[in-house]
Amino acid sequence: MNLIGNWQKTTVSECGKKYPSAIQFKPNGLYEAQGDPKAAVHPTWDVGTFSQQHDTVSLSTSNDAVIDYQASEEADTLTFRDPEGCTVTYRRL
Amino acid sequence: MKTTRVNTKKNGTAGKFTTSAEQAEHSTRIPQDGPPVFPQLPDPIMMVPKLPEELLRLPLERQLELEKLFPLKFYSLDAGCYLVRFNPTGLSYHYDGTIRVQRQGSNTIASGDLYQHNPIQIWPLPTIPVIKGGILTPQNDASFFLGEPNPANGIPVFARSRYRYYLRITQILESISLSNTFTLGFEMWKFNGVSASPMWTKEAAGPYQAQMTFGTAPAGYPAGADYLTGTVRNAANVAVGTITMGRVSSYLRKATVEIDRVSASEAPLDSGAGHGWQSIFDSVKWQLNVVTSNADVAEPSGNSWSDGEMHAAMLARRDSSNLDSEWRYHVLAVKNIDSTPRGIMYDTGGTDSNNVPREGIGISSHWVIPNTATWGKVKGQRFGAAKAPYFRTALHEIGHAMGLYHNTVDMGIMNTTDVISASAVPPTQFPDNIKWAHAADDQKRLMHMPDVFVRPGGVSFGTPYSTHPLSPDDAHEEAVGLEMHVLPVQEVLPIGAPVRLEISLANTAPYPLPAPDSLAMKYGCVSGRVIDPSGTVRTFKTIMLCVDEVQLRYLEPGEQLTDSLTLLRGAEGALFPSAGSYTVEVEVSWDMNGGHVGVSGQAHLFVTTAQTKSHARAALQVLSTPDTLLSMVFTGDHLLEGNAAIQAALDDKVLRPHYAYLEAKRLAQPFKKRKANLNAVADLLDAETVMSTGEIRKCTKLVKQADAGNGNGDASHDGDAPSRIAGVLRAKTEAHADTDSMTATLVALS
Known part of the structure; x- marks a missing residue:
């Protein structure tokens, strides 16, 4: 699973609204994301750190909590599953 | 004095007043699934001297002499927190709150908040002994019993449940004046509740103005505190209440x-x-x-x-x-x-x-x-x-x-x-x-x-507000000596067409100045805003931030950096969604020495209305498809929706010249198993194709790459396709100022 690069959200779901519309994972372990201007909430991921261990990706969130997500990548599609069971997918740009 | 009473009545929501104009406003509220409505924070109010210019030019000693001969009183509003009270006409309750006045250099920024206060009617007031300074004192001060804020306590705090309005102040006494009155201008943004949608609505009867007059502060205020009163009028010049404001703290x-x-x-x-x-x-x-x-x-x-x-x-x-x-x-x-x-x-x-x-x-x-x-x-x-x-x-x-x-x-x-x-x-x-x-x-x-x-206990964390720079004037120091020029490739263009701009940053100083090494949007230095015919502001910045940050270098005297922008959509959607005149402001900013430095320029252009039904349909598709921007920026066969919108524009003869290059850019690059196709590129590009300087350079580079790949199987085309494309591009370079360098670029291609 190679996270580095730019990703655009493809999921359209109620639970997925809190996740950003685009995210960039950088080689130095930091990420930067962009929220959807039409969203009713500030994105859970805005700026922070990420780390990967097997199929778990840990991301620091907008209130600085670090959350573990189950993640997988297949055919340029990256899928995260959060602790509440919400699944959100991104496609590589 | 004749006072016209505004047509007010209580509505079903406790503690809020409604005007007929406000009721009309409800029908125009933004739909619940629209973008969150957030009151834009106030812009800096520029200092405009209120004193006669001749007086300001006099040396200080001469001004003092004049003051002795003709005693003058100067009025100014001190920065800080003001306790404010707004009494709406004809209502049994009023609003208490604060107005914050901030000085920023020579500018002033001000805002405020109002909380409803519906005092319990007790009459006559009881006399109850209270301890003041260790002495038992009979208390029948009306404000004590009515729960009015005491200015002696400094910045007041109000109950969260009574929060009603945000005041966005647009006019105030921002400098020194000889007059003891000034106009306070403001918008009133009603807070509809934490879970309401929309959370905020702007009072339609506004903007409001009050002619404020300096007076003597009542007991309880700090000695010498600024204290003002005025009548509030709505946009129709109808008096809707009175307002008082008195300074209680130098803090906000x-x-x-x-x-x-x-x-x-x-x-x-x-x-x-x-x-x-x-x-x-x-x-x-x-x-x-x-x-x-x-x-x-x-x-x-x-x-x-x-x-x-x-x-x-x-x-x-x-x-x-x-x-x-x-x-x-x-x-x-x-x-x-x-x-x-x-x-x-x-x-x-x-x-x-x-x-x-x-x-x-x-x-x-x-x-x-x-x-x-x-x-x-x-x-x-x-x-x-x-x-x-x-x-x-x-x-x-x-x-x-x-x-x-x-x-x-x-x-x-x-x-x-x-x-x-x-x-x-x-x-x-x-x-x-x-x-x-x-x-x-x-x-x-x-x-x-x-x-x-x-404040703690207010809206939940995660409630969105604009994270863009709130006002370009606040965000950075002006880079003195650098000039930004913005020139549209076409000043008049049809609705649905992307706007192409040539931008340049020039050093006009006689010495080298630090500046970004590149104006390419991907480095994040370039951003801007578009102001539409109605005054609505939409912003744009890069959607692809390069991992490498832009480097600074010294720009020699007379040297200039150039680049091109192609604009279609921004954070708030389509940037040019309707016909009319637009102003585009482009800002280049960067961090330096722990501060934020920048320079901006602007251009004006006109968008014409749809010329045919086909044009209207194609414009609607490109403007309403967010992925059109992704297809423009990233390019790729996988961006199906964006590519379909571009195809719709190509099928329309009005928009085709504006989108031909964007499709050519996609076809000039291989994608997975598809080879680059220069024959198709050559068929797309002609004398009518609208291209910026940056796009001509990029096209040249892509064609050279594809031509080189023809031998190794990454591309396929006839032998004359590159020269046909070069002929079109060469003709276009003649319209640009740096023809020589462009032609040199094209020599190798032809």
Whole structure:
């Protein structure tokens, strides 16, 4: 699973609204994301750190909590599953 | 004086007044699934001297002589917090609140908040003895019984449930005047409730104006305090009430920060290098009362604290909990935290045990900083022993409690520790590169956001507001000597067409000046806004931020950087959604010497209406398809929706010249198993194709790459396709100022 690069959200779901519309994972372990201007909430991921261990990706969130997500990548599609069971997918740009 | 009573009546919502104009406004509210409506924070009000110019030119001694001969009284409004009272005409209740007046250089920024006050009618007032200064005194002061704020107590605090309006002030006395009156202009934004949609609506009867007159402050105000009264009129010049405002503090807001800790953890009180809570908050004009209270908070059952355990400890141990009489934030210093290594604003929403958001934060003193070079001077240390980053984290988390989000515009308080440590450039080491202040836009938020966004117990953390620079004027210092020029490739263009701009940054100074090495949008230096015919502002910036940050270099005298922009959509959707005249402002800004520097330029253009039904359909598709922008920027066969919109534009003869290059760019590049197709590119491009200088260069580069790939199977085309394309591009270069360099670029191609 190679996270580095730019990703655009493809999921359209109620639970997925809190996740950003685009995210960039950088080689130095930091990420930067962009929220959807039409969203009713500030994105859970805005700026922070990420780390990967097997199929778990840990991301620091907008209130600085670090959350573990189950993640997988297949055919340029990256899928995260959060602790509440919400699944959100991104496609590589 | 004749006063016209406004047609007011109580509606079904307790504590709100409605005008007929307001009722009409309801029909035009933004749909519930639209973007969140947030009152834009006030813009700086430029200083315009109110004194005769001849007087201002006189030397000070001469002015003093004149003052003796002709006694003059000068009026100005001191910066600070004003206690305000708005009495709507014909209603039994009024609004109390504050107006914040901030000086920013020679400009003034002002905002305010109103809370409804429906006093209990008691008459005659009872006389009850109270203790004042140790003496038992009969009390029948009306304001005491009616619950009016006492100006002697400084900045007032009101109950959250009574919050009603945000005041966006657009006109005020921003300089010195010989007149004892001035016009206060403002918009009123009604707060509809935390869970209402929309959360805010602008009163349609506004904007409002009040002719304010200086007077003598009543008893209770600080000696010599500015005190003003005026009649408020709506946009139709109908008097709708009266307003008074009196200055109660040189600060804008006040709060208490209580710090509790377990015995083994340090209290985060200062940076160890001269920065304390009040010194940080002095720059945003917050009066902070820092209370170091309990030092014996009991450890939880395990080695580390959960969010719930920290919340419970806050409820159990804090000294006070009435957020309607005090803005109190709580810091709990513990050894370790379950959910984060350093610190957390755990109190994010109304889902905790007391349903009150943004009251408390936690910070962990026993996290061990990684022993790697990134962490500079504090690598390997226990966090609580590393005073600067430990204190900075407490400031950062309290920033979240005050409603701020992460902000990477500089190395300030709301950037993350990881970003700051990774950004240290030798010989500077972390934590010496910390900026001990909030970023300019966060400073403005702390000073001028509506109360409910910043006070504890207000709206939940995560409630969105604009994270774009709130006002270009606030965000950066002007780069003197550098000039920005913006030139549209076409000044008149059809609706649905992307707007192409040639931009240049020139050094007009007789000495070298630092500037970005590139104006390419991907480096994040270039952003801007578009103002449509109705005055609506939409913003744009790059959607693809390059991992490498732009480098600065010295621009020699007379030297200029050039680049091109192609604009279609921004953060708020289509940038040019209707016919009419537009102003496009382009800003180039960068960080330098711990500050933010920038320069901007603008251009005007006109968008014509749809010329045919086909044009209208195609314009609708490109403007309503967000992925059109992705197809323009990233290019690829996988961007199906965006490519379909571009195809619709190509099928229309009006829009085809404006989109032909964008499709050519896609076809000139191989994608997975598809080869680059220069025959198709040559068929698309002709004399009518609209292209910027940057696009001509990019096209040349792509065609050269594809031509080179023809031999290795990455491309397929006839031998004359590159020369046909070169002929079209060469003809286009003749229209550009730097024809010579463009032609040279094309020589190799043909």
